[in-house]
Amino acid sequence: MYRLNPALADFWKTRKPYKLLKGGRFSSKTQDAGGMAVFLARNYSLRFMCIRQFQNRIADSVYTVIKEKIGAAGWDDEFEIGVSTIRHKTTGSEFLFYGIARNLNDIKGTEGVDICWIEEGEGLTEEQWSVIDPTIRKEGAEIWILWNPHLATDFVQAKLPLLLGDDCIIRHINYTDNPFLSDTAREKAERLKEVDPDAYRHIYLGVPYDSDDGAVIKRAWIQSAYDAHLSIEADWTGRKSVGYDVADDGDDKNANAGIDGAVLCLLDEWKGGEDELRESAARTKLNAEKIDADVIGYDSIGVGAGTGSHLNSMGWRRHYKFNAGAKVEKPEKNYGDTKIKNKDFFANLKAQAWWLLADRFRNTHLAVTKGRKFRADEMISIDTGRVDSALLERLAVELSTPLRDYDNTGKVKVESKKDLAKREIKSPNLADAVVIAASRGMLARVSITDML
Structure with missing residues (x-):
């Protein structure tokens, strides 16, 4: 009893x-x-x-x-x-x-x-x-x-x-x-x-955080994105991409995120060590085939560096690298509506990718709550019917956890995994996979074959 x-x-x-x-x-x-x-x-x-x-x-x-x-x-x-x-x-x-x-x-x-x-x-x-x-x-x-x-x-x-x-x-x-x-x-x-x-x-004591004002992406924005494609009229679907965050160490996990146009439609996470990189690449390829994706983006730092070779050996050659510490894309272009160049605003590619995704979540929130008008590629929706609920709840936490940070020159960056670890927060694998998938428009190059 x-x-x-x-x-x-x-x-x-x-x-x-x-x-x-x-x-x-x-x-x-x-x-x-x-x-x-x-x-x-x-x-x-x-x-x-x-x-x-x-x-x-x-x-x-x-x-x-x-x-x-x-x-x-x-x-x-x-x-x-x-x-x-x-x-x-x-x-x-x-x-x-x-x-x-x-x-x-x-x-x-x-x-x-x-x-x-x-x-x-x-x-x-x-x-x-x-x-x-x-x-x-x-x-x-x-x-x-x-x-x-x-x-x-x-x-x-x-x-x-x-x-x-x-x-x-x-x-x-x-x-x-x-x-x-x-x-x-x-x-x-x-x-x-x-x-x-x-x-x-x-x-353990249930003391709430004061607010998520310091977060790159606010939780309210994420909640507004749930099934936004069902309530906001826009050309939501289009070319599909899969983001692949490669596990760094024994406690880390691999993660995939699939995006159809501007709709997140797939999440997957699994254990797979450095000795199983080919198997993890194969799982990513299967997930890409599952949603009929035309490109895979992958974390190319450290153990993920060989992912492209593994995908090539399996006959999948449509992929792009995501190097978080790399220089920003389109450095001379102004960020959004500001008069600040990308190279002067962002510390690295990771910051640029997270901020652009945050902009899309914020735009979706404004469209849902205020009726503001945006193109689909300026927003993002999450298809809750196609994404595992347990992973989705984890994703919401992971996306809304990393804080805004700044380097020594005042450029914005995202709270590092090392700093997250100090707060007893694990690596945001699912969130990073979404960021990589959403970076397709910034990083994936259109081939001659795609244009014909």
């Missing part, structure tokens, strides 16, 4: 229409909510709507947590556990599971919901809330929102509690309040506390 965290007893017993539960990792938020939900489903007739941003597979949802709690209590015979729903045979309680990032309007017609459980609420937007809240209208219904704080400016962190006022109960809980935490997990948290107190406070 499972046990609930006694530190949350008063939280669950309090009768409020909105229950907001936040905190750092290992704090038992999801496990406790799952245990409470199963207990209620067994004793009352309730309809649960369990939602999160992305759910390409049922395994991406809290379905697994609910199923585990049922098994831990020995109640398997009491529940019908289907492929996509869970139902109690006696009370009739049922659990429904939704992803809202691309199917928000699907929940409007869901009637009779007693409890709406929103997992990973840090990504909740005001627009999504304006649809979810009026949908949960049954007398006595509750909305549970669980999240790990990301930014102090996030809607769920800054504005929502003010909107709800006395109708909500808010509780912040951390791993230090979890009596069931393993020694291994506790040691992980304490180890980070010694190495990087700031990262420890954010990850």
